[in-house]
Amino acid sequence: MKLTEAMTPTKHPRSTWLGIYQNVLFCQVLNMQQITRCPWVGEQPIYIDYHDKEWGKPEFDSQKLFEKICLEGQQAGLSWITVLKKRESYRVAFHQFDPKKIATMTALDIDDCMKNAGLIRHRAKLEAIVKNAKAYLEMEKCGENFSDFIWSFVNHKPIVNDVPDLRTVPAKTEASKALSKALKKRGFVFVGETTCYAFMQSMGLVDDHLNDCPCKTR
Known part of the structure; x- marks a missing residue:
């Protein structure tokens, strides 16, 4: 008809x-x-929402950047969606990623976290968040703004890469190597070169959306 x-x-x-x-x-x-999204997104609504609303969007808030570098460290050896599904549990367990509050957490607090099924129960990874919070506060104490520090590795301007397909996306770059080295020097842990590049992609320091993805910076 x-x-x-x-x-x-x-x-x-x-x-x-x-x-x-x-x-x-x-x-x-x-x-x-x-709609042609980046092929890694798949069909799960939580991942589609993350891709469309967060991934690759420039973020300049220091606490949000801190949260993400910590969560990227939790991903090590796992898929990001595993962490994404547990993100809200991490926010509750780690005081909405307030570095000052996290820095006061004790071994007993980590013991409690190890019993929390909403978290990845890997003690070294959980302890890393506390260590990173202390490193973050030490940077502040020395007059370093975390956001300014992070964005300095791309000269404070997002890098929009030419990405015709996923095969052209690197696992790490000279910038992520430099960021990893600088973070480790300041006391951060679980911040390897590949982890740092994934962080840079997700926080919009680099735009690695495929060229035909609607979320690509034009």
Whole structure:
């Protein structure tokens, strides 16, 4: 049935409008399918939402940058979606990633975290968040702003890379190597070169969205 025909009054208006509604839904589905996101996203809503609203968006808030570098460290050896699904549990357990509060956490607090099924129960990784909080505060004490420090590795301006396909995306760069080295020098842990590059991608220091991805910086 043509759409114009469907709009003509009939003896069965309910079925007619149902047909129109189904056509509209079908078109919406087609439009959704035409969106070409970065292929690593997959079909899980939580990952799609993360890709569309967060990944690659420039972030300059020091505490949010601190949260992300800590969470990237939790990912080591795992997939990011594993951490993403547990992110809210981490925020609750680690005081919304307030470095001052985290720095006061004791071994007993980590013991409690090890019993928390909402976290990745790897003691060294959990302890790393506390160590990183102390390193963060030491930077502040020395007059270093965390956001300014992080963004200095890309000259305070996002790098938009040419990414025709995933094969062109590196696992690490000279900038991520330098960032890793500088963070370790300041006392941070679980901040390897690959971890730092994933952090740089997610926080928008570099834009590694595929060229045809709608989230790509134009």
